[in-house]
Amino acid sequence: MTSNVPDPLPGHASDTDHSNRGEPIVRLQGLRKSFGSVHALRGLDMELPAGPVGLLGPNGAGKTTLIGLLLGLLEPTEGTAVVAGLQPTNRAARIEIRKRVGYMPESDCLLPGMTAVEIVSSLAKLTGLNRQDAITRAHEVLDYVELDEARYRALDGYSTGMKQRLKLAQALVHDPEFLLLDEPTNGLDPAGRRHMLSLVEDLGRNQNKNILLCSHLLPDVERTCDNVVVLVKGKAILQGSIAELTAAESRRLRVEVEDRADRLQAALEAAAYATSLNEDGALMVTLPHGVEDADALCGLAAGEGVNISSIDPVRSTLEEVFLKAVDDSEKKAEATSA
Amino acid sequence: MKATTHTEVYRRFDGELRKRPLRSVTLAWSGIRIGFKKKLPMLLLFIIPGIFTIVTGFMVQLKFEAESGTLTNMAGMEPSAQTMAMGAMLSSQLGQVEVLIFQLLTNMQFFVVLIMGWYGSGLIAEDRKLRAHLLYFARPMSRLTYTAGKLLTVMFWGSLAVVAPVTIVCSVASLASPEWSFLTERWDTILKLEFYAVLWVFFHGILVLAISSLTDRRNRALGGLFILYFLTLAGSNAMAELMSGQGWRLLSIPNNFQRIFDSLFDQSSPGIGWNLEASLWVLGLLTFASAAILSRQTRKLEVGA
Numbered sequence: 001m002t003s004n005v006p007d008p009l010p011g012h013a014s015d016t017d018h019s020n021r022g023e024p025i026v027r028l029q030g031l032r033k034s035f036g037s038v039h040a041l042r043g044l045d046m047e048l049p050a051g052p053v054g055l056l057g058p059n060g061a062g063k064t065t066l067i068g069l070l071l072g073l074l075e076p077t078e079g080t081a082v083v084a085g086l087q088p089t090n091r092a093a094r095i096e097i098r099k100r101v102g103y104m105p106e107s108d109c110l111l112p113g114m115t116a117v118e119i120v121s122s123l124a125k126l127t128g129l130n131r132q133d134a135i136t137r138a139h140e141v142l143d144y145v146e147l148d149e150a151r152y153r154a155l156d157g158y159s160t161g162m163k164q165r166l167k168l169a170q171a172l173v174h175d176p177e178f179l180l181l182d183e184p185t186n187g188l189d190p191a192g193r194r195h196m197l198s199l200v201e202d203l204g205r206n207q208n209k210n211i212l213l214c215s216h217l218l219p220d221v222e223r224t225c226d227n228v229v230v231l232v233k234g235k236a237i238l239q240g241s242i243a244e245l246t247a248a249e250s251r252r253l254r255v256e257v258e259d260r261a262d263r264l265q266a267a268l269e270a271a272a273y274a275t276s277l278n279e280d281g282a283l284m285v286t287l288p289h290g291v292e293d294a295d296a297l298c299g300l301a302a303g304e305g306v307n308i309s310s311i312d313p314v315r316s317t318l319e320e321v322f323l324k325a326v327d328d329s330e331k332k333a334e335a336t337s338a
Numbered sequence: 339m340k341a342t343t344h345t346e347v348y349r350r351f352d353g354e355l356r357k358r359p360l361r362s363v364t365l366a367w368s369g370i371r372i373g374f375k376k377k378l379p380m381l382l383l384f385i386i387p388g389i390f391t392i393v394t395g396f397m398v399q400l401k402f403e404a405e406s407g408t409l410t411n412m413a414g415m416e417p418s419a420q421t422m423a424m425g426a427m428l429s430s431q432l433g434q435v436e437v438l439i440f441q442l443l444t445n446m447q448f449f450v451v452l453i454m455g456w457y458g459s460g461l462i463a464e465d466r467k468l469r470a471h472l473l474y475f476a477r478p479m480s481r482l483t484y485t486a487g488k489l490l491t492v493m494f495w496g497s498l499a500v501v502a503p504v505t506i507v508c509s510v511a512s513l514a515s516p517e518w519s520f521l522t523e524r525w526d527t528i529l530k531l532e533f534y535a536v537l538w539v540f541f542h543g544i545l546v547l548a549i550s551s552l553t554d555r556r557n558r559a560l561g562g563l564f565i566l567y568f569l570t571l572a573g574s575n576a577m578a579e580l581m582s583g584q585g586w587r588l589l590s591i592p593n594n595f596q597r598i599f600d601s602l603f604d605q606s607s608p609g610i611g612w613n614l615e616a617s618l619w620v621l622g623l624l625t626f627a628s629a630a631i632l633s634r635q636t637r638k639l640e641v642g643a
Contacts, residue, residue: 127355
């Protein structure tokens with residue numbers, strides 16, 4: 001994903017149509033942000049491709065700072081950020097960016113006492129829609145998120161799911177080209193989570209919205225996003241297509257046997273294979289160096305008199321990829337400091 | 339691929355965003371609407387200012403009505419003497435009505451602080467508590483617009499408590515006075531009254547917002563306002579008595595406003611003998627400090643702190 005970033009016109013919209021899926025929606029080059037002695041971002045170089053992208057990272061990784069920079073709320077200490085073709089070099093450009101970005105915050109952030117229609121239409125007017133458009137548009141997005149009659153009720157009686165959908169509606173009200181969704185499934189029950197994810201999925205896959213989805217829930221990201229960026233301590237330690245990152249590894253195999261799995265496991269370990277036994281009785285096997293296929297494994301099984309019913313390459317989950325990336329990063333940091 | 343649980347269609351927006359929308363007015367209006375929805379506090383807070391306004395309006399009306407009978411008694415007088423007598427009587431009437439309106443303004447001032455405190459304390463504090471500012475600053479809105487929107491909200495409630503009553507009573511006086519004489523003869527007083535009321539509302543509005551921006555609890559902001567207000571008032575008066583120095587009274591906000599009031603309407607209040615400039619300096623410094631606090635705190639809100 002990382003590449004040389006061309007010089008955009010500072011503070012001006014580029015001629016590129018950012019709804020075009022080929023063009024990156026965000027380009028960061030050497031982006032640093034420090035708050036006194038605290039370095040929140042330490043030289044980010046990345047391009048967020050159009051479409052839905054997941055942003056992962058442990059607490060304190062710099063996700064909130066990155067969102068602030070993408071919204072033009074913060075100025076980078078060093079480096080450049082280009083969002084939807086605009087470079088937030090001055091106040092006017094930073095304000096302009098916010099017309100093109102829709103933000104759904106993680107926190108509750110909705111003032112009680114107002115109805116959903118009032119909130120969404122007020123926020124639409126604050127974005128710049130005229131009164132008539134604001135009301136029409138408020139109803140359209142509230143229809144979309146399926147807040148039916150509840151839209152005329154004060155927020156005080158809303159469930160968490162309804163509040164989350166309302167927050168999504170306000171982010172969509174001006175039909176932005178880039179959506180920043182911060183933990184959209186936070187606090188939702190399974191049904192509410194499923195509903196929210198279906199909305200995010202629809203926006204990203206069917207409505208061609210560019211989305212940056214920040215979440216701690218890796219299955220959510222895996223379901224709704226095509227690409228992922230992992231931030232750790234202000235650095236992007238991993239970025240790429242989820243399909244590629246979780247692609248099946250030819251060296252890891254799932255072996256199902258009819259019986260005597262323990263006997264095969266002992267034989268494999270004696271031959272320098274790394275193995276583990278799953279709860280369902282399947283053996284997870286990693287081929288040792290120098291062994292390129294499963295032929296030798298089949299030979300060992302035949303020698304032990306064990307019948308193999310299936311051998312499949314193992315596909316990593318996003319969680320495994322994420323944890324491995326974070327572990328590697330920590331080991332690297334420890335080695336550097338040592 | 340259509341999401342399994344989702345049946346509604348997403349519609350694109352093909353309209354245009356306005357170049358210069360009045361965002362602060364929109365923000366203020368949404369704040370005012372929330373205020374109007376809380377009926378009981380509104381009733382309790384505005385009932386006394388409302389009664390004051392109605393009573394003063396009646397008294398002003400009666401003042402002009404009562405003197406109208408005297409005119410008939412002047413019928414037998416010489417024309418020149420009649421003119422002089424009528425002029426003197428009208429001048430006296432207008433003076434008495436002015437005093438009534440001054441009393442209304444003075445009586446209303448503390449209710450205005452209470453009302454502005456009630457409606458203004460939560461404006462920034464509640465935003466901070468709920469992190470509602472994230473929704474505002476994620477839109478093309480500057481800190482100045484945000485502050486102006488909040489200031490307009492709190493000033494609306496303050497104006498409803500003091501500018502509106504003064505305007506109503508001045509209108510009653512103008513209509514009830516013979517040939518609109520209150521409007522034609524005392525227009526400068528009306529303007530000064532409105533100016534003073536707006537100045538009071540503006541100063542207290544910015545003070546309330548500054549205090550509100552320092553906390554994330556509405557009640558704390560309200561408490562802070564009253565502690566600042568009444569401690570400085572009581573403390574400065576006590577120090578002035580103990581130290582026998584009127585200068586101590588400069589520490590109190592109402593005393594400084596009283597000095598401006600005296601200067602505007604040629605009045606003299608006991609214990610307030612310092613220069614007008616001193617009061618202007620004190621209130622100017624407080625306004626500057628409040629604006630500086632607001633600027634700093636809204637910057638923190640803007641960056642999501």
